[in-house]
Amino acid sequence: MYKQLFSYPFLSNQPSKETYYNLPDLVEYITSDEYIAITEDHTDKNIYKELIKCYKANLLFLREHGVPHSKQEQFNTFNLNKLYSLDILTNNVAKTSAIFDKLGYLATSDENLVTCIDGDVFTTENINKKSSAGLQILDYMKVGKQRHTEYTKLIEKTGNFSNLTFGSSIYPNVFIFPNGSKSKYANKPVKITYENSKDDPILESNTNIVDVQYGTHVKLVEKVKTTAGQMNYVTYIVREGSTLEIDRDTTDAGGWSIFDSRFICHPNSIVKINCSNTGSQYTQENFYFKCSSGVKLELNGRNNIRKGNEYYSFVRVRSADNDNTSNIDVRNIGNEHSKTSWIGRFEVSPTSTGFDGTMDNDNLMLSSTAKMNTRPILDIYTKEIECTHGCTISNVDKNQLYYLQSKGFDKATATSMLVESFLC
Amino acid sequence: MCSTAAEIIDNNQNLKYNKPMLKLKNYSVSGVLENINVDFEKGKKYIVMGSNGVGKSTLIHSIMGRPDLEVSGELTLGSADLLDMPVDQRAKAGLFVAFQTPTAIPGLSNFQMMKQALDLKGSELGKKLAEYKDNAKALKLPEGWDKRNVNYDASGGEKKKSELIHLKMLDNKVAMLDEPDSGLDVDGIKSLITTLNDWHNEENTLIVVTHYEKLIEGINPDAVLVLKKDNVIVGDKTLADTIFSKGFDSV
Numbered sequence A: 001m002y003k004q005l006f007s008y009p010f011l012s013n014q015p016s017k018e019t020y021y022n023l024p025d026l027v028e029y030i031t032s033d034e035y036i037a038i039t040e041d042h043t044d045k046n047i048y049k050e051l052i053k054c055y056k057a058n059l060l061f062l063r064e065h066g067v068p069h070s071k072q073e074q075f076n077t078f079n080l081n082k083l084y085s086l087d088i089l090t091n092n093v094a095k096t097s098a099i100f101d102k103l104g105y106l107a108t109s110d111e112n113l114v115t116c117i118d119g120d121v122f123t124t125e126n127i128n129k130k131s132s133a134g135l136q137i138l139d140y141m142k143v144g145k146q147r148h149t150e151y152t153k154l155i156e157k158t159g160n161f162s163n164l165t166f167g168s169s170i171y172p173n174v175f176i177f178p179n180g181s182k183s184k185y186a187n188k189p190v191k192i193t194y195e196n197s198k199d200d201p202i203l204e205s206n207t208n209i210v211d212v213q214y215g216t217h218v219k220l221v222e223k224v225k226t227t228a229g230q231m232n233y234v235t236y237i238v239r240e241g242s243t244l245e246i247d248r249d250t251t252d253a254g255g256w257s258i259f260d261s262r263f264i265c266h267p268n269s270i271v272k273i274n275c276s277n278t279g280s281q282y283t284q285e286n287f288y289f290k291c292s293s294g295v296k297l298e299l300n301g302r303n304n305i306r307k308g309n310e311y312y313s314f315v316r317v318r319s320a321d322n323d324n325t326s327n328i329d330v331r332n333i334g335n336e337h338s339k340t341s342w343i344g345r346f347e348v349s350p351t352s353t354g355f356d357g358t359m360d361n362d363n364l365m366l367s368s369t370a371k372m373n374t375r376p377i378l379d380i381y382t383k384e385i386e387c388t389h390g391c392t393i394s395n396v397d398k399n400q401l402y403y404l405q406s407k408g409f410d411k412a413t414a415t416s417m418l419v420e421s422f423l424c
Numbered sequence B: 001m002c003s004t005a006a007e008i009i010d011n012n013q014n015l016k017y018n019k020p021m022l023k024l025k026n027y028s029v030s031g032v033l034e035n036i037n038v039d040f041e042k043g044k045k046y047i048v049m050g051s052n053g054v055g056k057s058t059l060i061h062s063i064m065g066r067p068d069l070e071v072s073g074e075l076t077l078g079s080a081d082l083l084d085m086p087v088d089q090r091a092k093a094g095l096f097v098a099f100q101t102p103t104a105i106p107g108l109s110n111f112q113m114m115k116q117a118l119d120l121k122g123s124e125l126g127k128k129l130a131e132y133k134d135n136a137k138a139l140k141l142p143e144g145w146d147k148r149n150v151n152y153d154a155s156g157g158e159k160k161k162s163e164l165i166h167l168k169m170l171d172n173k174v175a176m177l178d179e180p181d182s183g184l185d186v187d188g189i190k191s192l193i194t195t196l197n198d199w200h201n202e203e204n205t206l207i208v209v210t211h212y213e214k215l216i217e218g219i220n221p222d223a224v225l226v227l228k229k230d231n232v233i234v235g236d237k238t239l240a241d242t243i244f245s246k247g248f249d250s251v
Helices: A002-007 A023-030 A033-041 A049-065 A080-085 A097-102 A145-153 A162-169 A398-406 A411-422 B005-010 B056-064 B087-093 B110-119 B125-138 B156-170 B186-199 B213-219 B237-246
Strands: A112-117 A120-123 A136-138 A173-177 A190-194 A203-212 A217-226 A229-238 A243-252 A256-265 A270-277 A283-291 A296-305 A310-319 A325-334 A339-348 A356-365 A371-380 A386-395 B022-029 B033-040 B045-049 B071-077 B095-098 B105-109 B174-178 B205-209 B223-228 B231-235
Touching: A023 A049, A023 A080, A023 A162, A033 A049, A049 A145, A049 A162, A112 A203, A136 A145, A162 A203, A162 A229, A162 A256, A203 A243, A217 A229, A217 A256, A229 A243, A229 A270, A243 A256, A243 A283, A270 A283, A283 A296, A296 A310, A296 A339, A310 A325, A325 A339, A325 A371, A325 A411, A339 A356, A339 A386, A356 A371, A356 A411, A371 A386, A398 A411, A398 B087, A398 B105, A411 B105, A411 B110, B022 B056, B033 B056, B033 B223, B033 B231, B045 B056, B045 B213, B045 B237, B056 B087, B056 B095, B056 B174, B056 B205, B087 B095, B095 B156, B105 B110, B110 B125, B110 B156, B125 B156, B156 B174, B156 B186, B186 B205, B186 B213, B205 B213, B213 B237, B223 B237, B231 B237
Parallel strands: A112 A190, A173 A203, A190 A217, A203 A229, A217 A243, A229 A256, A243 A270, A256 A283, A270 A296, A283 A310, A296 A325, A310 A339, A325 A356, A339 A371, A356 A386, B045 B205, B045 B223, B095 B174, B174 B205
Antiparallel strands: A112 A120, A136 A173, B022 B033, B022 B071, B223 B231
């Protein structure tokens, strides 16, 4: 990424930053006058001009606000100092055929596979086939200008990491599940993998938009594998009467990641998310939901954070209109020296009567060296709602442990059984 | 000479406990019980009685090895010294405890727990599931009990019946049941008596803490023990009758 933004080798001329940089350096770089001037001068006819405008506005916003900081509510228990001190290797090597070798499995599989690497999208052959009800992928937003106007408007100035992700990936990719596909992609889910191109400590970013059109049922199986730094910003549009299911698994492969998921839920839509995490040297997973009316939302997180790993999560549900249901149930396990933080927020507007929400975050500390934070926030502006929350942090229950041991299980096996039952 | 639980398990088929099977000598527990001396013999059934708070449950759980209880004295199972064994080793050596208030474990199904416990003993999966279902049916537990979570969202009686399935399937040598009658309805009490009498044989020992007359009658114990803070009074079934008519102060 870094030196490849519009192929302009900006920072390579700075001797002190020849090898490594970090996220604040990146913000400094992409919000500098020189870099913004490049975006204005960019004359590639294939690039949609509205996108360039949007991109520039995003950079100016980023310049004004800088990187997210710990005084912001959603990040104030996160380990941002660590994040900002992570070394990122300048990646001035152009993408090579090595990536294609790595993705060889796409050529032979008959599954619906999509792999996203640093803004590029690679798919299996059956997804590429043009059909009236098939998944359409607008990569780089280079075609279909009329559609791009709509999608470009969706990229907001949020103040979280999504602005930085967009600033470093430039071309959003759009995945459209057309109305005619009905349940085709629920019956045969689309598996999307977010990968790095190499194991070196580089940073790669993806900005995607997923559009689930009216009356459609889609299931996505997302795998996030980070061998290096990875920032993802995905906007999911779930249109009226449609259902989106996501199973997301984020596994530590030696890197770090930030994944911002934004959901725009149209009336009577259903969103079900099951996510699991192992944490990594730094993993941040944020969910932002905007619900209109009659939206059913379910988020289940089952995170077993490995020894020494970190996992931070922020969930915000904004309910703007009537009769929305939101069930959030996130459970974290903290192993030795792990760190977790979970912040959940319901924002229910005065016009959102009939909101029914439950927010649960339970944390199980397996070691006294684990650090776990939890914070539920209910911001309610109407009386006609049902809303509950419950957040706990506890150790392994001694009575449960003794009960299992009395049935013949040794301490390690009994603890493991209790961990599994906690994550069930 | 002391044997470890592993040695006992290795010689499982040739278990030759010296009488008594379970022996407590000068046994004290966390300031609750002091210098208790009692022998539980192989092939016999015992009822343990005692006034509220005297330490009946504490006694049972201390024998099982509950970690928060401090004990001293001697505690042996056959030739094995139990005092230094952790809870699971004592279970493997042959001890079983049925809890007065069985602990709920949400997320772990009844059968999954039993399966994993039996895996340690190398049983076949199909046989285990069929046996589990048969036992649940015999105890009139609801359909699908095997899939329900351990002691979670269950009535007091259902939890007690669930403990009885463990008793039957885990096949231990010494079973200690802590007020197994509480929470059971009339039919449940009958099932309890049948289960305990079916389970008991000349090779094992049954110890039941209870004050329920019908249960004592149904079990027909070889001995009744009345637990005092620093003493155990041993008698036959007439000792229980005396207590029912005149109270604990009379003995």
